[in-house]
Each structure stands twice: as C-alpha cells, then as structure tokens.
Amino acid sequence: MEIIELEKELIEKNKWLFAKLTEQRSLIETASQSEYSYRVALASKMMELRAEGYPVTIMSDLSRGDKNIAKLKLDRDIAAGIADACKGAIRAIQTSMSGIQSLISAYKAEMILK
Numbered sequence: 001m002e003i004i005e006l007e008k009e010l011i012e013k014n015k016w017l018f019a020k021l022t023e024q025r026s027l028i029e030t031a032s033q034s035e036y037s038y039r040v041a042l043a044s045k046m047m048e049l050r051a052e053g054y055p056v057t058i059m060s061d062l063s064r065g066d067k068n069i070a071k072l073k074l075d076r077d078i079a080a081g082i083a084d085a086c087k088g089a090i091r092a093i094q095t096s097m098s099g100i101q102s103l104i105s106a107y108k109a110e111m112i113l114k
Helices: 003-051 056-065 067-113
Strands: none
Touching: 003 056, 003 067, 056 067
C-alpha cells in the first residue's frame, strides 16, 4: 500500500470512529434507562410483596421471578450487551487506526532515509 492509500484509509476509519462514538452515547442512554426502569420496578414489586406479608427471605426471588420484572431485566441486559459491543467496536477501530498510523510513520521514515 502506498502512503496516500493508507492516509485515505485512516480518514475512513476516523469517520467510522466518530459514528460509533455518536452511536455509543445513544446506547449508553438506552442502557441506563433500562437499568433505571428495572430497579424501580423491582423495588416496587418488593414493597408490594412486603405489604402482602411475604417473608423477607423469599421476596427477592419472588420479585425477580415476576414476568414483568424478568422482562425488564432481560431488556437491561440486552441494552448493556449492545453498549459493550459498541465499546468493543470502538476499541477495534482505534487499534486499526493505530496500526495504520504506524505504517504511515514507517513509510515516512523510509522516505527520509532514501
């Protein structure tokens, strides 16, 4: 590859990086909102069970076994997983960019030596 092609590829990776960073913000907001919804619903369910006189020792299991609470937890876990995957993609792009920058530096150093 020539240096111009490498620089073009670096610019393209930079565009991807900014797109992923923008996407990451949205995904983190979604994951945070999912966490909030899950925790509020779980606390509400536990208070409901406590008011109904269920023993404290089984309230946690009963609350988490509720279909609505379980669905909220599933949504939370999926949102967190997607946000983590985006974070991994950002790291991969950054690593690729670093490799390209190293190649560009090597080409420039080689040109100076010639």
